[in-house]
Amino acid sequence: MSRRTxxxxxxxxxxxxxxxxVLADFVGLGAHPGVIGWKQILGGAVGVAVIAAGLVAxxxxxxxxxxxAEQAKVVGPAPRAPGAGITAPTVTPRGGLSVxxxxxxxxxxxxxxxxxxxxxxxxxxxxxxLWNLVLRDLKVRYKRSTLGIxxxxxxxxxxxxxxxxxxxxxxxxxxxxxxxxxxxxLLLWNLFARGTSVAMRSVLDNSMIRKKIYVPASTFAAASxxxxxxxxxxxxxxxxxxxxATGVKPNLAWLxxxxxxxxxxxxxxxxxxxxxxLAVFFADMLDIYEVLVNAYFYLTPIIYPxxxxxxxxRRLEMFNPLFGFMDGFRSALIDGKFPPASDLIPPxxxxxxxTIAGWSLFTRLSDQFAYRA
Amino acid sequence: xxIISSTNQLAISLSAVSVRYTVPTEAVGTLxxxxxxxxxxxxxxxxxxxALRNADLxxxxxxxxxxxxxxxxxxxxxxxxxxxxxxxxxxxxxxRGAVAPLIELGAGFHxxxxxxxxxxxxxxxxxxxxxxxxxxxxxxxxxxxLASFIDAPIRTYSSGMVMRLGFAVAxxxxxxxxxxxxxxxVGDEAFQQKCLARMEGxxxxxxxxxxxxxxxxxxxFLCNRAIWIxxxxxxxxxPPDEVIHAYREGVLAxxxxxxxxxxx
Numbered sequence: 001m002s003r004r005t006x007x008x009x010x011x012x013x014x015x016x017x018x019x020x021x022v023l024a025d026f027v028g029l030g031a032h033p034g035v036i037g038w039k040q041i042l043g044g045a046v047g048v049a050v051i052a053a054g055l056v057a058x059x060x061x062x063x064x065x066x067x068x069a070e071q072a073k074v075v076g077p078a079p080r081a082p083g084a085g086i087t088a089p090t091v092t093p094r095g096g097l098s099v100x101x102x103x104x105x106x107x108x109x110x111x112x113x114x115x116x117x118x119x120x121x122x123x124x125x126x127x128x129x130l131w132n133l134v135l136r137d138l139k140v141r142y143k144r145s146t147l148g149i150x151x152x153x154x155x156x157x158x159x160x161x162x163x164x165x166x167x168x169x170x171x172x173x174x175x176x177x178x179x180x181x182x183x184x185x186l187l188l189w190n191l192f193a194r195g196t197s198v199a200m201r202s203v204l205d206n207s208m209i210r211k212k213i214y215v216p217a218s219t220f221a222a223a224s225x226x227x228x229x230x231x232x233x234x235x236x237x238x239x240x241x242x243x244x245a246t247g248v249k250p251n252l253a254w255l256x257x258x259x260x261x262x263x264x265x266x267x268x269x270x271x272x273x274x275x276x277x278l279a280v281f282f283a284d285m286l287d288i289y290e291v292l293v294n295a296y297f298y299l300t301p302i303i304y305p306x307x308x309x310x311x312x313x314r315r316l317e318m319f320n321p322l323f324g325f326m327d328g329f330r331s332a333l334i335d336g337k338f339p340p341a342s343d344l345i346p347p348x349x350x351x352x353x354x355t356i357a358g359w360s361l362f363t364r365l366s367d368q369f370a371y372r373a
Numbered sequence: 374x375x376i377i378s379s380t381n382q383l384a385i386s387l388s389a390v391s392v393r394y395t396v397p398t399e400a401v402g403t404l405x406x407x408x409x410x411x412x413x414x415x416x417x418x419x420x421x422x423x424a425l426r427n428a429d430l431x432x433x434x435x436x437x438x439x440x441x442x443x444x445x446x447x448x449x450x451x452x453x454x455x456x457x458x459x460x461x462x463x464x465x466x467x468x469r470g471a472v473a474p475l476i477e478l479g480a481g482f483h484x485x486x487x488x489x490x491x492x493x494x495x496x497x498x499x500x501x502x503x504x505x506x507x508x509x510x511x512x513x514x515x516x517x518x519l520a521s522f523i524d525a526p527i528r529t530y531s532s533g534m535v536m537r538l539g540f541a542v543a544x545x546x547x548x549x550x551x552x553x554x555x556x557x558x559v560g561d562e563a564f565q566q567k568c569l570a571r572m573e574g575x576x577x578x579x580x581x582x583x584x585x586x587x588x589x590x591x592x593x594f595l596c597n598r599a600i601w602i603x604x605x606x607x608x609x610x611x612p613p614d615e616v617i618h619a620y621r622e623g624v625l626a627x628x629x630x631x632x633x634x635x636x637x
Contacts, residue, residue, distance in 0.1 A: 104469045104470045104471070104549060105469075105470065105471055106467065106468070106469050107457050107466070107467070107468040107472075108465070108466070108467045108468075109454075109457075109460055109461055109464075109465055109466040109467070110465040110466075125500075126497075126500065128497050128501075128502050128503055129497035129498055129500075131497075132493060132494045132497040133494075133497075136483055136486065136490075136494055139485070139486060139490065140483060140485045140486065143485055144485070208480055209480050209481045209498065210458065211453070211458060212456075212458065212474065212480040212481075213456065213458065213474045213480065213481075213498060213499065214456055214457040214458050214472075214474075215498055284405065367460045370453070370458055370459050370460075371394060371395070371459070
């Protein structure tokens with residue numbers, strides 16, 4: 001218990017440090033407003049480290065004594081009292097005496113717990129299931145098709161060709177490496193849109209299982225995002241090949257490419273758990289979200305350059321984390337530039353805030369899922 | 374046999390456990406209707422329905438407890454509360470030991486995946502790791518008698534075969550507590566005998582068993598204690614014979630349906 005408290009405390013301290021250093025300019029602490037200095041970056045890094053330490057401490061404490069897998073190993077070889085016959089069953093305490101009791105996993109419905117932390121620990125404990133569910137999604141989707149998993153690579157390419165042929169002719173946008181521009185936007189978009197749409201249905205779709213056996217609800221939502229991520233990773237290869245083929249020079253900035261992918265995954269997870277929780281309570285969510293996602297697609301510079309937007313809208317894009325991530329991805333891939341920290345941090349913080357809010361909502365409501373769905 | 378009745382010997386304890394389902398009396402599943410009602414200041418009509426009311430129950434380690442009652446009496450809700458699927462609305466549930474739920478076999482199977490893939494997936498849902506499943510795999514296949522179909526998609530299986538595989542995965546465990554809900558109708562006669570034998574084996578190894586069945590004979594055979602649940606309340610508890618007798622009497626006295634029973 002004390003370790004858990006310590007963990008949560010550390011997380012809060014870490015968030016404060018990170019937020020204070022990053023937001024220093026806004027509150028007027030910074031020496032050079034508008035420029036993010038090394039002290040701020042250092043502060044941010046320290047904050048993240050403290051958050052990580054807190055998470056580790058909290059997870060450890062939540063995990064202790066609750067892992068049936070580990071317990072099974074301990075209990076398994078323990079000598080068992082033989083049964084007293086078939087027709088006259090008698091009470092034969094398993095494993096003998098109370099010595100073994102501390103080893104047994106204990107479920108106490110009234111045990112004090114912080115849903116936010118508890119569910120994280122449970123998700124970690126069921127990581128093998130998470131991986132299996134991701135595999136299931138991939139296998140099921142591609143199993144019967146001839147091209148199989150190749151579709152994950154071919155599909156975005158074909159979409160890109162369609163969009164390209166329409167938009168190049170219709171609008172004549174002046175974008176350098178336009179195919180790469182579209183394709184990279186599309187890949188991150190698919191990660192977000194498909195991930196969140198599938199995650200939204202995940203709790204509902206798996207309610208039959210969750211009514212029978214205990215599985216942490218977040219596992220299904222996380223698996224949806226996970227399989228969207230795997231799909232993206234498959235599609236990265238054709239993207240790189242196409243980039244090289246169309247004359248983009250490989251460069252060091254490509255090392256940055258995983259960062260926007262991670263950022264987008266985080267955002268998709270945060271939005272995904274929010275809509276998943278809402279969909280349990282309101283069936284309309286399924287349709288509403290479809291419309292919202294469509295609108296979001298056109299509001300985000302995926303197929304068009306941000307420069308065509310009027311001044312007002314362009315300023316609004318600053319608050320669109322997805323565009324922030326795409327922009328970073330594209331400038332690293334196409335222009336070979338590491339994006340400046342000042343462009344990197346605000347959308348990341350926004351995504352982080354959405355994820356924290358979404359996770360709190362989801363874990364607060366997850367006890368009621370079995371009653372509803 | 375004397376039993377040290379300390380709390381350590383309790384596998385399951387329910388104290389004043391209640392479960393309340395909230396069933397909307399009108400169909401208000403949509404956000405629009407909800408918002409409209411909220412704006413009108415009208416509360417959505419809900420019927421509160423207690424599936425389990427003030428249930429107190431203690432099950433010692435190694436006990437085999439039979440649960441009888443009519444449909445909708447709260448038997449499955451009781452099992453769900455123990456299996457951690459439902460968190461009780463009120464009261465406290467404490468369960469000591471690894472729970473293996475044999476509630477609905479093959480609930481997590483996916484028709485497109487092969488038997489082999491489903492074994493690993495289902496095992497993961499039950500909380501086992503990859504290496505644990507690799508150790509179990511052969512004995513699961515052997516018990517299910519499906520070795521020659523194991524790499525075919527489940528959708529090509531007959532429903533009996535799916536049940537067999539589900540039973541094999543779910544019972545190839547070393548459970549401290551086994552929860553069984555109406556699954557003895559699995560497969561053909563021979564396989565049923567095999568299932569019953571395996572459950573007997575668990576009982577004789579000292580596992581705690583919760584057994585819901587309308588087959589009163591099965592309860593007599595497997596259990597050393599029984600409870601009767603009606604309308605969410607535990608009506609009585611005791612040796613299976615007495616409880617089954619009370620249950621029959623109760624059902625006959627009430628105007629309710631006759632108990633489904635193999636016994637004439």
